[in-house]
Amino acid sequence: MNILKIIVVAEDEMFNGSKSKYLLAVGGIFIFLSLVIIHYSNSIISLFPFQNNINVPYYLISYLIVLILGPLVTLIASYDFICNEIQTGSIRYIISKIDRTSFILGKFLALSSVFTVAVFIIAIISSLYSLFLFNNAFELGKIILFVVISSLYLSCFISGFLFISTLSPESKTALIMSGVFLGILIFAFFKGNGNFLKYLTPYFYGISNIELFGGLTHKFEFFELLKTIFLMIVYNSVFLSLASIAIKRRDL
């Protein structure tokens, strides 16, 4: 594993690779959809006709967009990120110069960087709406927390989909199995309330930080935040290690 090589792979994947335009387009669509949802969330005020001073919780709405829409968008972006290269044979040119672990980590870095930028833009949009429509203060701390937690949450899914993509022989299989994986995660989240199954899903880590953006900060514990960030990093590391093991065993 070499950090310079990882950065080279990530840079190539983001700006020069065969899927760079696709990746940037998916990121752009994610931002556009979020902008549309944030813009029309003003209609929430119409639910409270007799109260004057209501602030639309833009950060909470943006966080819910990331929680619900984010996994689907990462699936679309990353399901055939590796198996497509294996299928076309272009991976052989890269593997001859760069070791396999760096290749996987470079791909992961490219995907997570694109989604971190997307999440940052979403946070800026929500803060601008909050600033101009309701004259709320510009909260830099909240934006940084939003970006860190959301990008870690999305990278949990990205690492899982990269692992599936490494195992799959075809793009079609990767898409189906990624969908199945997402279904299993949703099932584990709904059935795992109160038992160990909840720790297997990134949804749990995402939901446990929701108080931070919902205006109920007095209920929030700092230790809980650190715990979920640590668990998300462990989750990412486990799936990236599995992907690394899988690509090392694969005959390319």
Place this chain on the structure above:
Amino acid sequence: MDTKKLLSIGIVTGLIIIVIFSYFNFGFYDGVIAAIIVGVIIAREADNSPIKYTVISILAYNMIYWTIMAFFDQDMKMVLGYENKAIPGLFVGTIIIMIILFSFIGSFSAFVVYNLKKSK
């Protein structure tokens, strides 16, 4: 390995695990663990398309298990024979959804194990 052997191994293993686990009252975990074990066993034995065999085996042994339960279990007889047909409908629907989810889990475990086995 041929289809008959694979399916019989999957169905018999699943039935044995699900019956043993039902004595320990694990709740819905017995189905999840049985699905994972059946997926792993079929993926290790199958020469091609293990996901198909896993899904068929999981559907088959769950159907057999619940049919036997419907005939011999007193509580289940009571639920199925309830006057208001919404309750047995809800019960059967929940079981069908759970079986589909178990087949998802089993197929995923089979996919992972088969692909790791294939590329050494």
